[in-house]
Amino acid sequence: MSNNTLTITDNRTGKQYELPIENETIKALDLRQIKVSNDDFGLMTYDPAFMNTASCKSRITFIDGDKGILEYRGFPIDQLAEKSSYLEVSYLLLHGELPTESQLKDWTWNITHHTFINESIKQVMDGFHYNAHPMGMFISMLGALSTFYPDAKDIFNEEARWKQIYRLIAKAPTIAAFAYRHRIGMQYAYPDNDLSYEGNFLNMMFKTTELKYKPDPVIERALNVLFILHADHEQNCGTNAMRSIASAQTDPFSSMAGAAAALYGPLHGGANEMVLRMLSEIGSVNKVPDYIKRVKAGEFRLMGFGHRVYKNYDPRARIIKQVADEVFEVTGKDPMLDVALELERIALEDEYFVKRKLYPNVDFYSGIIYKALCFPVDMFPVLFAIPRTAGWLAQWAEMLGDADQKIARPRQVYLGQRTREYVPMAERNGKTEGAIA
Numbered sequence: 001m002s003n004n005t006l007t008i009t010d011n012r013t014g015k016q017y018e019l020p021i022e023n024e025t026i027k028a029l030d031l032r033q034i035k036v037s038n039d040d041f042g043l044m045t046y047d048p049a050f051m052n053t054a055s056c057k058s059r060i061t062f063i064d065g066d067k068g069i070l071e072y073r074g075f076p077i078d079q080l081a082e083k084s085s086y087l088e089v090s091y092l093l094l095h096g097e098l099p100t101e102s103q104l105k106d107w108t109w110n111i112t113h114h115t116f117i118n119e120s121i122k123q124v125m126d127g128f129h130y131n132a133h134p135m136g137m138f139i140s141m142l143g144a145l146s147t148f149y150p151d152a153k154d155i156f157n158e159e160a161r162w163k164q165i166y167r168l169i170a171k172a173p174t175i176a177a178f179a180y181r182h183r184i185g186m187q188y189a190y191p192d193n194d195l196s197y198e199g200n201f202l203n204m205m206f207k208t209t210e211l212k213y214k215p216d217p218v219i220e221r222a223l224n225v226l227f228i229l230h231a232d233h234e235q236n237c238g239t240n241a242m243r244s245i246a247s248a249q250t251d252p253f254s255s256m257a258g259a260a261a262a263l264y265g266p267l268h269g270g271a272n273e274m275v276l277r278m279l280s281e282i283g284s285v286n287k288v289p290d291y292i293k294r295v296k297a298g299e300f301r302l303m304g305f306g307h308r309v310y311k312n313y314d315p316r317a318r319i320i321k322q323v324a325d326e327v328f329e330v331t332g333k334d335p336m337l338d339v340a341l342e343l344e345r346i347a348l349e350d351e352y353f354v355k356r357k358l359y360p361n362v363d364f365y366s367g368i369i370y371k372a373l374c375f376p377v378d379m380f381p382v383l384f385a386i387p388r389t390a391g392w393l394a395q396w397a398e399m400l401g402d403a404d405q406k407i408a409r410p411r412q413v414y415l416g417q418r419t420r421e422y423v424p425m426a427e428r429n430g431k432t433e434g435a436i437a
């Protein structure tokens with residue numbers, strides 16, 4: 001008998017089953033043979049929120065949540081953040097290797113020459129109310145863009161696939177900046193192809209009357225690091241949405257609109273916005289202990305703390321803390337940083353947080369930097385979505401090439417009523433089982 005197997009005894013029948021173990025997993029479908037009778041459907045696993053279920057095999061991002069390790073294609077995140085550019089990292093995520101000089105030049109050229117959007121898109125944008133949330137506009141614009149590129153449906157054509165990858169990485173900053181300009185009622189600033197990816201984004205966000213926008217190199221570099229840190233994070237909620245939608249062979253623009261919608265939630269990419277709102281609600285360092293007391297009493301969660309995978313300090317939060325120091329040298333220190341540092345200090349010593357392994361996550365400090373860089377709070381989830389584009393697309397392309405993948409379609413444990421006789425209107429008593437669950 002091979003050792004790399006799992007023996008299961010079904011105590012209902014006394015039967016034994018031997019399941020192969022591969023890559024430290026068993027195949028859920030192998031459980032189907034475990035039946036009480038021939039007409040039994042077979043055993044399933046029950047795993048809401050995928051707490052212990054691998055939905056794919058991947059070679060893109062590695063995380064060891066207990067040790068606080070994050071690697072893209074095997075390269076540690078701190079080395080990439082220190083030495084690389086976001087476009088170089090996006091090439092790495094999508095191609096699997098760091099680019100040579102000429103490969104990076106071609107890649108950059110291709111991205112830079114797809115930054116403009118169709119003029120009609122501006123009319124779609126103009127249809128939004130003046131105070132529309134920029135993330136809502138960003139999500140809608142991704143869906144709208146799919147209507148401009150019918151070739152995006154040609155997902156098994158490699159050339160067409162790369163075209164959409166260039167388009168999406170290039171246009172994400174443009175629609176993000178346009179959403180911001182619409183929100184504040186300013187004319188749109190067009191892309192400037194002389195600037196870096198991050199520099200051009202700053203140009204489209206903040207250019208006013210100057211003939212040529214010159215980004216501050218420290219701010220440009222800080223944005224570059226933040227973009228690298230947010231580029232991918234394996235099978236998180238948004239990426240799972242991307243894979244799930246795209247598994248129906250939906251085009252990548254529409255799939256990415258769904259992924260961005262998942263990212264919008266306050267428990268995911270919307271958390272950095274919530275952190276800032278929380279810090280301004282706390283207001284000053286002396287109010288921190290009382291706030292922590294209320295968190296422990298279960299009134300609300302400490303935003304920017306805790307992670308499904310990291311049960312240690314999020315390595316991205318560590319790097320962001322360093323970037324914050326560099327940014328504050330240019331912009332001046334934000335008093336919210338003191339509130340954040342005190343919150344972190346107390347939480348890291350408190351038994352409630354220690355016992356549950358709750359540490360600051362990527363969102364805890366990113367918002368403070370974004371605020372110092374003059375981004376309004378409601379742009380924070382959008383700033384997360386721009387760099388995540390590369391990760392979503394890498395995961396999408398990987399999924400399309402994976403013969404194991406099919407349309408995503410979970411099972412359920414049905415607990416409702418079965419096969420009842422239809423009740424005529426006059427005989428109904430109006431009682432329901434309960435509220436909508």
Ligand code: ACO
Nearest residue numbers: 267268269271295301302303304305306307308356361363
């Ligand atoms: N503040 C206070 N208590 C918390 C927090 C928090 N931020 N996070 C988790 N807990 C507690 C829970 O109440 C629970 O306690 P209990 O065992 O007494 O019931 C325990 O820790 C485990 O929490 P779960 O919700 O089971 O953990 P899960 O892995 O499902 O949640 C999540 C992870 C959603 C990130 C959670 O920690 C959270 O809500 N954090 C705040 C929001 C946030 O910062 N999100 C950003 C995550 S990073 C990202 O998406 C980019």
